[in-house]
Amino acid sequence: MNWNLDPRRLNILPKLVLTCLVASVPLYLASLMITNSGAATVKENITRSTRAHLNFYLNALETEVYRVRKQKLDLLADDDLQYLANLTPAMTDYERNSSINRVVRRLALLKESSLYIEEAKVDIPMLGHVISTKYLSDNMDRQERDFLIEKVSKQRLTLYTDGERLLMGEIYPPFLPSKDPIFAIQIQLSIPNIRNTLSQISSGKGRVFLFSNAEEWSVSEYESDLISLSAMREFQERDTAALSSGDFLMDDGRDVFRVFYQKSDSLNATIVYSIPEHEIFGPLLKYRLWLWGLSILSVLIIISSSYWVIGAIHRPMRTMIHAFRRLQQGDLNVQITHRWNDEFQYLYMQFNKMTDRLSMLIQEVYEQKIRKQRAELKQLQSQINPHFLYNSFFLLYRLAKVQDYKNVLNLTEHLSEYFQFITRTSEDDIQLEQEVNHARAYVEIQSMRFKKQLSIQFAELPEVCGSLIVPRLILQPVLENAFQHGLEHKTSDGYLQIRFEIMNEQFMISVEDNGERITDDKLDELRTKLDRNDAEIETTGILNVHRRLRLKFGEFGGLSLSRSHLGGLRVDIRIPYERNE
Known part of the structure; x- marks a missing residue:
């Protein structure tokens, strides 16, 4: 590297280094003044991004549950289901079996349409059987049917549980608590698949927990997750009824967690995401001084050394850009020269060689295309x-x-x-x-x-x-x-x-x-x-x-x-x- 102080012999890198050394002495102290403000901004952005990430997955789950519920309601008007529920004694064996097969296919299609559906079945008292994707089984017992009627007709819950399964249900006709329904639809959701979706939200040591606001049911990323359970209890103890989303800090005695939550009115549920504080903001604490200091340093160096940059880089680059534009317009005879013995002189020499070579190659390609065109014409004529x-x-x-x-x-x-x-x-x-x-x-x-x-x-x-x-x-x-x-x-x-x-x-x-x-x-x-x-x-x-x-x-x-x-x-x-x- 040439460090000769003669400006005409000095390379670009020494020019920039000398300029930076002169301008950077007071900059480090000045950068410390804005560190706290910068750290707060980055922290807010990370928090907002995490909330948006949580909201995205919750909206996706709401959309999927809404679609399943709509398909469930559409199933109430199925002709075969209505015939089996009301006219079974009047149907022939062939008509009954055909209708059952069509209902089974409809339930199978409903199951296959969603990743979250594990089983779907219809209880028809008049038929004396439950139709499911596995064809026929015995009717629901009295206790199970009463449980379904209670959850669907009285509380109108979107999701409910019997202690082991996460369910969705519908009865027909609705709003008849004093009578048994003509038929009832019960959809069992796949807890493992919901858990797998929740696992996609978390990263590192983060944990995700989805639970009913009525404390009916809950699904954690892991089957046994004390961290998520602690975060849920901390959330319930806080006065957050008026807030649809937010975050707070939780200390479990071993680590400090940042807990994010998002409520869902349509599911009557809340999703909670807890992650150790150092997992989110640890890198920020380590690098924030260097990040902001170097950023401000770069800006001020550019401003204070603009004369050198313009003289050493901008003007030669502008000359080369103009040469490229002329080349782009088809002028293959463009040649550029440089009076300084630096890197740009080498670039200009290579550019001139490139234009000469390009002109020769274009001529060769053009002649080759013409020969090919004539050969193809002769081939077509023959x-x-x-x-x-x-x-x-x-x-x-x-x-x-x-x-x-x-x-x-x-x-x-x-x-x-x-x-x-x-x-x-x-x-x-x-x-x-x-x-x-x-x-x-x-x-x-x-x-x-x-x-x-x-x-x-x-x-x-x-x-x-x-x-x-x-x-x-x-x-x-x-x-x-x-x-x-x-x-x-x-x-x-x-x-x-x-x-x-x-x-x-x-x-x-x-x-x-x-x-x-x-x-x-x-x-x-x-x-x-x-x-x-x-x-x-x-x-x-x-x-x-x-x-x-x-x-x-x-x-x-x-x-x-x-x-x-x-x-x-x-x-x-x-x-x-x-x-x-």
Whole structure:
């Protein structure tokens, strides 16, 4: 490292170090004045973040319980359940068994729809059985049924417990405490799964505890958790009835815990999260002096040494940024110089080498793309479909045999135009009018072949677009694809439509058919191939056309595929209009 005091020979790092040493002597003492304020702010942010984290999981649990309760209420109106509860004696064995099977499937679907449901069952006194996801079992005993009616009809609790299980229930009809219900629904929630969800909230030595405000039930992250139990009791002893959320400190004799709580009105429950104080704020206590001191130090150093920074870094960087912008705009001849013998001189030298190398590589890539485009065009021109050739000559034979000399003349004229265009390889780009005329000759040949099977609507090319310069063979391969894969197997009512349209700055050629063989999966597969830039996949047909249009016009040209309103495939050939013009 060069520590020569000559400014022109001094590197950037010594410049910054000397500046920092001069400016940082009084800064450390000044940083101590704001430590307490900074620590309080960070502590408040950590507390707010923890509360938000707790509230998020409680809202998620409320949403899940609400969804289960809604599905439970929807089950009350199930037709099969109503029939079994009211008309069992009048039903045949087949009707009864069918209804039972449907109810079992409905309960199984309810169980599978939620991670928190362990079992779901319906008690139907008239049926004499309980229907569950395990099919049939004996009716609830009197004590269990009375317990369910008491919890549901009198207290209307969302969740309740029988001492071992966490349950949700519903009776039908509701609000009839003096009579037995026609049927009752009981859903058992999975305490292990709720416990697993609670474990996702805590971190480190934290503990989570969910309990009923009526002291009916409780679920802890661990089956035996004295810390969470102490936090719950501490919470209940405090006067927190008016608060929906908050936090407080708890000392259990061994450690000091920060206890966060959040109440849920819909569940009539509270979730409590206790975590040792040092787990949250320990790192803050250790690093707060260094954190705030270095932050203020950095700001003041930047302000006091701005002259050096501007002279040593900002101006050379700005020069390099301008050079990159010129390079981005396509100026590959940009070169930059630097008068100081420091790191920027090395960067400038490497930048100049990079532009020279980039210019050479772009030229090589451009030439390679041009060669590839011409090779693909020659490949497409050489791929004369033998079936098309055989069928055309066979059609010519039939027309001559029936002495239809007029159509013989038309067909031979179209064939000569077709093969004259195909075999002409001297030009890579042609006028759009020539391409459309070639495609029209191809369509005329196919229409003579399939005149009883399909009708073709070939719109007129707008006169202003006839002189557009486009790659050869971009329309005929698309038409050939429509005939081969969309219309060839239609015995009647086939329809092909070719339209031209100018939209904004694009000229579009739309080819649509009413073929029935293109499936949604096949359409997605074709779109995927068009989007891929993989030189290894086949380059014939519409993919060949798409690639050559992209090579010619970039992202402004190419093909797009969609489902036609006719029912078959729609291919849109996009050509930049004003650019090409």
